[in-house]
Amino acid sequence: MNKKxxxxxxWIGQIHLWLGLxxxxxxxxxxxxxxxxxxxxxxxxxTQPYRFTTVKKAALLAxxxxxxxxxxxLPGKHAHSVGYQTGKSxxxxxxxxxxxxxxxxxxxxxxxEILKVKNMDDDFFRVVIMGHYYLWLPxxxxxxxxxxxxxxxxxxxxxxxxxxxxxNRAASKKRFSxxxxxxxxxxxxxxxxVLGFYMTWILIFIAISGLVMGFQWFAGSVYWLSSGxxxxxxxxxxxxxTTNIKPAILQKPAIDRLWERTMNNLPGYTGGIEVHVPAxxxxxxxxxxxxxxxxxxxADYLYYDQYTLKEIxxxxxxxxxxxxxxxxxxxxxxxxxxxxxxxxxxxxIMAFFxxxxxxxLPITGFIxxxxxxxxxxxxxxxxx
Numbered sequence: 001m002n003k004k005x006x007x008x009x010x011w012i013g014q015i016h017l018w019l020g021l022x023x024x025x026x027x028x029x030x031x032x033x034x035x036x037x038x039x040x041x042x043x044x045x046x047t048q049p050y051r052f053t054t055v056k057k058a059a060l061l062a063x064x065x066x067x068x069x070x071x072x073x074l075p076g077k078h079a080h081s082v083g084y085q086t087g088k089s090x091x092x093x094x095x096x097x098x099x100x101x102x103x104x105x106x107x108x109x110x111x112x113e114i115l116k117v118k119n120m121d122d123d124f125f126r127v128v129i130m131g132h133y134y135l136w137l138p139x140x141x142x143x144x145x146x147x148x149x150x151x152x153x154x155x156x157x158x159x160x161x162x163x164x165x166x167x168n169r170a171a172s173k174k175r176f177s178x179x180x181x182x183x184x185x186x187x188x189x190x191x192x193x194v195l196g197f198y199m200t201w202i203l204i205f206i207a208i209s210g211l212v213m214g215f216q217w218f219a220g221s222v223y224w225l226s227s228g229x230x231x232x233x234x235x236x237x238x239x240x241x242t243t244n245i246k247p248a249i250l251q252k253p254a255i256d257r258l259w260e261r262t263m264n265n266l267p268g269y270t271g272g273i274e275v276h277v278p279a280x281x282x283x284x285x286x287x288x289x290x291x292x293x294x295x296x297x298x299a300d301y302l303y304y305d306q307y308t309l310k311e312i313x314x315x316x317x318x319x320x321x322x323x324x325x326x327x328x329x330x331x332x333x334x335x336x337x338x339x340x341x342x343x344x345x346x347x348x349i350m351a352f353f354x355x356x357x358x359x360x361l362p363i364t365g366f367i368x369x370x371x372x373x374x375x376x377x378x379x380x381x382x383x384x
Contacts, residue, residue: 024362026149031359038352070105147214192364209338227327
């Protein structure tokens, strides 16, 4: 029985070694960029004062007015959305895939003063995100590479637990603490084994949520498991009824009327509201209401006919939170799980240290392997 166990661990160890050597540089890269991105929002709030506007007892400018002011700064570009939040500057976002551009115009929501016109392609965190997602390569190349490395890393976490598991109670005493007063090789070994064990329970969630974003088949599998066998409902565009155009409604822009309605329905509301500008005369108007702007999963996404202003029900996961199933909620939480925001600041701190240790595991693991290899080479061979 012991021989079978030893043989099993041997082969697990070999797979662990070679997958680690193949994916190590990518795992290290993902860990380092993950650390940088863990406190993205907190760093932006400290270093970018144009994101804030002092609250006043004055009327906010309507979305169409803010859009009109912002449009003058970026002629030829189409506004994607207009966003509001108490104490924050209004944001008019310009985003398109073809031709590709991504700009944000920050404005004082009371006066319309331009505070910042920002090309997000030059934004530090945006650059880091593109590396974290795509290795700064075309998405159809970079994303599969990093997703494959993440899949290997998930196996490394599981195989690492198997290899970590002590043979007996006496051996278990050495598995939970780092012997700092030992030689550096032993310290390195403990850093790999002990820190790897403690952080595995966090890194598993980071790896799985990363794979959900990296592979469609993986996202579908997670949804299938969490829903009890259902298929994920992909996002689909919602359309207005162009046969119901009414001149009376058009006296005031539809985005303004829907914004006013939303504000009136939410007295004292301090969360985020985004009114999405339809790209053409067929699309519906989306209004996103997020009570907790430190996360994304709690938002309600409402869709309205741009001519009748009637709400249009949807059957995908990005509708009202109250209508979302357990599987829908897990899918919506995925990004917040990945960055730790689902557990607030504590979760982000945990994600930061988990990413830091993830970046160190390929290095400490390589040192262990290299040390053993050198030791084997020093063993004298018997004379022929």
